[in-house]
């Protein structure tokens with residue numbers, strides 16, 4: 001196989017990706033693409049980016065051997081890439097720092113973002129405060145309710161949070177509204193997109209800013225166990241933490257790559273958020289990819305206990321990796337994720353994000369079927385403090 | 400000659416009025432009647448919106464119209480049936496479908512182009528399909544004699560204008576402002592300057608839409624463009640009406656706009 005090198009110049013990953021937006025945004029995307037190309041070739045840009053990741057975010061994030069959990073399962077060893085220990089509590093900040101530095105290069109003083117779980121909103125509000133920019137975050141009204149602590153965190157950081165009442169009132173509608181804002185304020189506004197999706201160049205640049213996860217892992221695993229893991233696994237909402245972990249491993253033979261979508265109430269119920277598992281190719285939010293839709297091409301409503309995975313689309317590179325067979329995608333249901341959440345709390349003293357709990361649940365499900373000398377590296381994309389209200393409510397407790 | 404070309408030829412310099420309504424709004428049974436009403440009141444071309452679950456480029460007014468239509472499960476196939484019904488008694492007025500790409504992707508480009516031709520569709524404007532991504536669809540449409548209509552925006556640089564001019568058929572649609580449909584920040588002098596620049600590269604008629612809300616702005620736009628597109632303002636009229644009064648309220652406003660641009 002040739003060295004994997006995508007997207008092409010037009011933002012295509014095979015048949016996926018591209019730039020499917022209204023004409024008004026075409027120039028802004030071209031400008032962003034050009035500026036990113038310049039930044040990419042500028043060592044000073046990366047120097048500052050890595051300085052910020054080290055001193056502001058606290059990277060590198062450690063890898064932790066979840067020994068008690070592994071022992072209890074009696075199979076493969078589970079290791080956790082601790083993105084939950086980042087400043088702001090998730091992988092999202094890796095990307096927002098990169099994009100904020102781009103925004104500053106482009107002289108934009110106002111940034112906007114969409115958010116589902118609120119983690120990307122918090123990470124955007126954080127960098128906006130850090131670099132002195134105005135910040136507006138669009139969030140589905142449904143998510144505003146279920147992620148109340150994050151809404152308040154964004155406000156504390158000086159951002160304006162706009163609840164989105166249209167459509168299904170979740171992440172996809174927040175994205176629609178952010179795009180509408182961008183079209184209306186394109187001259188002075190930088191759109192900090194939160195996942196490896198959207199029109200080109202976003203899937204590429206978000207991936208590039210998140211690959212620090214996999215790059216670090218590639219160095220840390222040999223230090224810990226003398227080799228690379230047998231499996232890397234990550235949850236897939238839009239796909240940014242997953243592609244960040246996967247990308248550096250694409251060209252490493254023998255490493256199995258597994259993305260985990262939200263199975264919600266179960267794939268068979270139709271109430272889930274698993275486009276790679278049961279969707280068909282379509283166009284939404286500026287790119288072509290697998291999409292949950294009905295036979296008429298209307299986008300389906302989704303369900304997941306985790307707001308950050310509650311999205312009917314998926315980043316185009318994952319669709320491509322699925323089609324070429326380099327990555328496999330599976331779904332984990334709400335209750336399996338909840339069990340994994342509690343297991344990690346009790347056995348390891350780590351409260352994981354509900355999103356990350358999906359990746360963890362996959363490892364918990366498959367570790368017992370594997371030999372004890374096998375290693376699964378789970379990307380623990382975020383911490384679960386933001387989810388305690390949701391978890392409490394599911395246990396019949398009001399905080 | 401295509402119906403669109405014939406329409407502009409017949410107008411011979413007079414300005415065209417292009418009203419937009421969303422198919423299925425307020426009810427699928429009313430759409431064909433409303434289309435005839437638009438023609439009776441002076442519409443030269445009809446832009447018929449295909450409802451989509453995620454209308455990213457639309458403001459709240461047209462978003463709500465799509466939601467009303469989707470409450471009745473109006474699909475792209477249903478919209479084509481409405482056009483076919485309209486064509487039974489109107490064979491002159493061009494109908495341009497305006498919407499988002501995904502329903503067309505779901506139907507399949509080849510099947511869509513054939514069915515659209517059979518129904519009597521004259522042009523297709525996919526808001527989220529710029530020329531860069533449109534080759535496959537445009538080829539299928541042109542094979543069926545349907546014009547792919549493209550947008551131009553205040554942000555479109557010179558080189559892209561030239562490129563879009565190469566792809567455009569029928570007419571081009573200049574988005575008069577940076578924003579979503581129904582926005583209110585129209586700057587007429589600026590539109591005039593931009594249109595003059597467009598004409599250096601574009602031989603096709605130029606329609607202008609987004610933000611035209613009354614007879615006065617319609618008249619001003621008609622002073623610089625070949626066609627005036629009015630959408631949100633008409634949809635608002637439908638929204639404010641009952642099913643019984645929708646046609647009358649809509650046609651009254653369209654007639655007023657038509658006389659303003661004469």
Ligand SMILES: Cc1ncc(COP(=O)(O)O)c(C=O)c1O
Pocket residue numbers: 090091116117118119120194195196235236237238239240241242307308309353355356381382383
């Ligand atoms: C902790 C965490 N993990 C994962 C995700 C899903 O996003 P992505 O698939 O882009 O990593 C989110 C999104 O909000 C998140 O907060």
